[in-house]
Amino acid sequence: MTVASALHTSELVGRFSKPQGFGDATLRSPRTDSIELLGGIPDPEVLPVAELTAATERVLLRSGVPALQYSRTEGITELREWIAAREGVSADRIIVTNGGFHGLSLAIQALINPGDLVAVDNPIFPLFLRGLELATTNILPVPVGAAGLDVDALEGQLRAGVRPKALYTVPDFHNPTQGSLSRPDRQRLVELAAQYGFVLLADNPYRELYFGTESASYREFNDSENVIHINTFTKTLGPGLRLGWLVVPNWLRSDISALRSRQDSHSSTLIQSIVAEALTHEETLFDATLDKARATYRNRAQVLATALETETQGALDIELPNGGLFLWPKIVSDRIDPQKLSESARSHGVDYQQGAFFPSGPGTEAARHLRLSFGHVSEENLKEGARRIGLAFKDQG
Amino acid sequence: MTVASALHTSELVGRFSKPQGFGDATLRSPRTDSIELLGGIPDPEVLPVAELTAATERVLLRSGVPALQYSRTEGITELREWIAAREGVSADRIIVTNGGFHGLSLAIQALINPGDLVAVDNPIFPLFLRGLELATTNILPVPVGAAGLDVDALEGQLRAGVRPKALYTVPDFHNPTQGSLSRPDRQRLVELAAQYGFVLLADNPYRELYFGTESASYREFNDSENVIHINTFTKTLGPGLRLGWLVVPNWLRSDISALRSRQDSHSSTLIQSIVAEALTHEETLFDATLDKARATYRNRAQVLATALETETQGALDIELPNGGLFLWPKIVSDRIDPQKLSESARSHGVDYQQGAFFPSGPGTEAARHLRLSFGHVSEENLKEGARRIGLAFKDQG
Structure with a gap:
C-alpha cells in the first residue's frame, strides 16, 4: 500500500481542536452496570414510536413513492x-x-469569516465551540446567570466598542445552567442585535419541555431580521431522526x-415525510407527545x-x-475536588458531565457543578445513581 | 421589522456562483403533461419498498428503540x-x-484549500463544480472520452509540472458521457495519484447498474491511500433516503x-437502521434489487x-x-442549433438536459449532445418523449 506522505488535509480540518472532556468516551465508566447521566437524551417511552411506524407505512404506500425520491433543499x-x-412565520422562512x-x-458557515468575533x-453547550471551528475560534464569553445570558454584561461590552458578528445563546432551559431569559431580556437582545449589527443565534432545543407554565415568548426572535432561530425534533420525537429546522431572516x-x-442537498x-405524516395525520399528536414528555421529565427531575x-x-x-433535561447542582464545600469526585463516582458506577467542561472563558463557578441528565433514566436508576454519587461524596469527605 | 442593512453573509457563501442551466427549474416545460428526461432518478417500481417498510417496523419494535437515538459520527x-x-475493506474505513x-x-472540505487546483x-457532472465552491474554483479540466477520463492527457499535464491537489472523476458509466475507465487506466490513475501526490475522488454512483458484464474492478481504488471512493444507495435504494458512504484512506x-x-453529527x-435491517434480514435483497434494476434500465435504454x-x-x-441511467446522443447536423432544439422540444412537452450544461472547460463537443435520462420513465413515455424530440427536429429542419 502506498504511503501517502505527500498528502495533506485542508487548513480547515487542520485547525480543529482535539476534543477533550465533554463527549470523551474515555471518561465513561468501564462498568457495564454504570448509570449514565451524560446526554440530553429523550426517553424512548415518551417518543411516539407506534405513530411513526404507522406513518412510515402510509408514506411508503403512496403512488410513485415520493418519500424515496429527491426533494427540495429547503425541505418538503x-x-x-x-x-x-407553529412558529407563526411564513413557510419560506423555514429551512429543514x-x-x-x-x-x-449552517448558520456559522453562512455568517462567520475566519477570525470573526x-x-x-x-x-456554554461545549459542542457549539467545536462547530464554530468551521469558521473561527475568536470568542467573547458572556456570563450566563440564573436568568440566562447576562444582557447587561453584553451591552457593556457593546458600548465599550466590542463588535461581535454573532451571539450564541440558549434562551430556554439553558444548557447547562438551566436558566431562561425573561421576555424583556429577549426584546433587549433583539434590539441590541439590530443596533450593533450582529446576528443572534437563538438555539432552542428545550423550548417545549417546560414543567410548569409555557416558556417565554419566541415571537421576538421570529419577528427579527437579526435572528436565526434554531430548533429540532431531537428532544421531542427522537435524536435518531436527525431532523430540525431554522427560522431564517428573509435576507439569509x-x-x-x-x-x-x-x-448534502437536502434532508x-x-x-421528513414520516414526521410530516405523523404530525398532520393526527393533529393532537405533537402536543400529546409533549404533555407526556413534560410530565415524565418533571417527575424525573424531582425524583433525582x-x-x-x-x-x-x-x-x-x-x-x-x-x-429541560438537566440538573445542575453545585458542590457546596470547597474542600471537595470535583475531578476526584467524578472519578470516584465513575468507580461507583455513575457517569455525569463535570461542570468544568462547560466554561467558555474565566469567571464562572461551573467547575463546582455537576451536569446530570435524567430524561432517559428510570426512576429506579435515578435513585441508584444518586446513591452512587452519595458514595462518591463519602469517599471525598 | 428591522432592516438588517449592516449584516453580511460570510465570504464563503458570497463566493458561490448563481446556478445556471443544469438544475434550473425555469428550463422546465410549463406543460403539465411534459415528459421529464432530466435527472438520474431510479424507478420507484424497482425500489424494495415493501422490504423497507417491513424493516422499519422491525427496527422500531426493538427494545429501547435505538433507531431513534443518537449514534456514532461514522455510522452504525x-x-x-x-x-x-461489499467493498472488501475494514469497517473502520467506511464513513456513512x-x-x-x-x-x-466532505472530501472537498477535508482536502482542498481556497485557491487549490x-x-x-x-x-463533468455539473453539481460537482458547485460543491467544489465550498473550497475553490480553480480547476484543471481533463478530457473525458469514450473510455472515461483521458489518462494520457492527465499524465501530460502532470509531466508538464501541473500539480492538482485532487482529481475528480466518475469511473463507471460516466455522467454525462457514459464511458467507463478500463482496468489498466484505473491502475494508472492510482499510480499517478501516488507519484504526483494528489487524491483521486472516485465518484461511483452508477457502478452497480451495469447492463451486461460487471463493471471494471474497484479494487484499485480501495487499495490505495490516495483515493476517496464515493458511493451511495441513491440509485439503488432511493434518493429520498439520503444515504451513502465513503471508503476513506486510513490517514483521512x-x-x-x-x-x-x-x-451534522451523523446520518x-x-x-441507517432501516437500510441495514433490510439488507441483512434477507441476504439476497440487494442483489435481487440490482438484478431488477439492471434489467429495467437496460430495457429502457434500448426502448429510448x-x-x-x-x-x-x-x-x-x-x-x-x-x-447507468443516461443516453448521450449527439446531434449529427451542424445546422441544428441545440439551444433552439431544446426550446422546441420543451414546447412539444419533453424536457432534457442540454449538453452545453456539462463542459468544465473548452475543447468538448458536449454542446452537440443531449443528456436523456430514462430510469424512472415508462416505456410508453419514453416512446412519446422520443416522438416529441422528433417533432422538435422537424421544427429545426
Whole structure:
C-alpha cells in the first residue's frame, strides 16, 4: 500500500481542536452496570414510536413513492408548513435541517469569516465551540446567570466598542445552567442585535419541555431580521431522526439554501415525510407527545433532586429546573475536588458531565457543578445513581 | 421589522456562483403533461419498498428503540460492516454519509484549500463544480472520452509540472458521457495519484447498474491511500433516503470524522437502521434489487434509443450505454442549433438536459449532445418523449 506522505488535509480540518472532556468516551465508566447521566437524551417511552411506524407505512404506500425520491433543499412543503404554522412565520422562512446542531453549523458557515468575533454563553453547550471551528475560534464569553445570558454584561461590552458578528445563546432551559431569559431580556437582545449589527443565534432545543407554565415568548426572535432561530425534533420525537429546522431572516434565505445545497442537498425525504405524516395525520399528536414528555421529565427531575438531597446530605446545592433535561447542582464545600469526585463516582458506577467542561472563558463557578441528565433514566436508576454519587461524596469527605 | 442593512453573509457563501442551466427549474416545460428526461432518478417500481417498510417496523419494535437515538459520527456498526464486506475493506474505513453528493462535499472540505487546483472531468457532472465552491474554483479540466477520463492527457499535464491537489472523476458509466475507465487506466490513475501526490475522488454512483458484464474492478481504488471512493444507495435504494458512504484512506479517517461531527453529527440513525435491517434480514435483497434494476434500465435504454432512431430519422448519433441511467446522443447536423432544439422540444412537452450544461472547460463537443435520462420513465413515455424530440427536429429542419 502506498504511503501517502505527500498528502495533506485542508487548513480547515487542520485547525480543529482535539476534543477533550465533554463527549470523551474515555471518561465513561468501564462498568457495564454504570448509570449514565451524560446526554440530553429523550426517553424512548415518551417518543411516539407506534405513530411513526404507522406513518412510515402510509408514506411508503403512496403512488410513485415520493418519500424515496429527491426533494427540495429547503425541505418538503408539508413539513415546512406545519413548522411555519407553529412558529407563526411564513413557510419560506423555514429551512429543514438534520437536527439542531446542523442548523448551527449552517448558520456559522453562512455568517462567520475566519477570525470573526462571536459572543457566546459562558458557561456554554461545549459542542457549539467545536462547530464554530468551521469558521473561527475568536470568542467573547458572556456570563450566563440564573436568568440566562447576562444582557447587561453584553451591552457593556457593546458600548465599550466590542463588535461581535454573532451571539450564541440558549434562551430556554439553558444548557447547562438551566436558566431562561425573561421576555424583556429577549426584546433587549433583539434590539441590541439590530443596533450593533450582529446576528443572534437563538438555539432552542428545550423550548417545549417546560414543567410548569409555557416558556417565554419566541415571537421576538421570529419577528427579527437579526435572528436565526434554531430548533429540532431531537428532544421531542427522537435524536435518531436527525431532523430540525431554522427560522431564517428573509435576507439569509437564499444564501443558507445555496450553502445547504452544496453540502448534502437536502434532508432525507423519507424522514421528513414520516414526521410530516405523523404530525398532520393526527393533529393532537405533537402536543400529546409533549404533555407526556413534560410530565415524565418533571417527575424525573424531582425524583433525582430528592434522592440527591437524601444521599448527599446537603453536599449539593440543588435547584429544581423549570424545564429541560438537566440538573445542575453545585458542590457546596470547597474542600471537595470535583475531578476526584467524578472519578470516584465513575468507580461507583455513575457517569455525569463535570461542570468544568462547560466554561467558555474565566469567571464562572461551573467547575463546582455537576451536569446530570435524567430524561432517559428510570426512576429506579435515578435513585441508584444518586446513591452512587452519595458514595462518591463519602469517599471525598 | 428591522432592516438588517449592516449584516453580511460570510465570504464563503458570497463566493458561490448563481446556478445556471443544469438544475434550473425555469428550463422546465410549463406543460403539465411534459415528459421529464432530466435527472438520474431510479424507478420507484424497482425500489424494495415493501422490504423497507417491513424493516422499519422491525427496527422500531426493538427494545429501547435505538433507531431513534443518537449514534456514532461514522455510522452504525451493522451498516458499516455490510458496506465494508461489499467493498472488501475494514469497517473502520467506511464513513456513512447523507448520499454521494454529501460524500463529495466532505472530501472537498477535508482536502482542498481556497485557491487549490483540482483536476476534473470535462465534460463533468455539473453539481460537482458547485460543491467544489465550498473550497475553490480553480480547476484543471481533463478530457473525458469514450473510455472515461483521458489518462494520457492527465499524465501530460502532470509531466508538464501541473500539480492538482485532487482529481475528480466518475469511473463507471460516466455522467454525462457514459464511458467507463478500463482496468489498466484505473491502475494508472492510482499510480499517478501516488507519484504526483494528489487524491483521486472516485465518484461511483452508477457502478452497480451495469447492463451486461460487471463493471471494471474497484479494487484499485480501495487499495490505495490516495483515493476517496464515493458511493451511495441513491440509485439503488432511493434518493429520498439520503444515504451513502465513503471508503476513506486510513490517514483521512479521523479528519473526515472530525469534519462530519462539526457539521451534522451523523446520518439519521433511523434511515441507517432501516437500510441495514433490510439488507441483512434477507441476504439476497440487494442483489435481487440490482438484478431488477439492471434489467429495467437496460430495457429502457434500448426502448429510448430505438424510438429515437425511428423518430429522428438519423438526426441523432446514438450509442447504447453499457450501464447507468443516461443516453448521450449527439446531434449529427451542424445546422441544428441545440439551444433552439431544446426550446422546441420543451414546447412539444419533453424536457432534457442540454449538453452545453456539462463542459468544465473548452475543447468538448458536449454542446452537440443531449443528456436523456430514462430510469424512472415508462416505456410508453419514453416512446412519446422520443416522438416529441422528433417533432422538435422537424421544427429545426
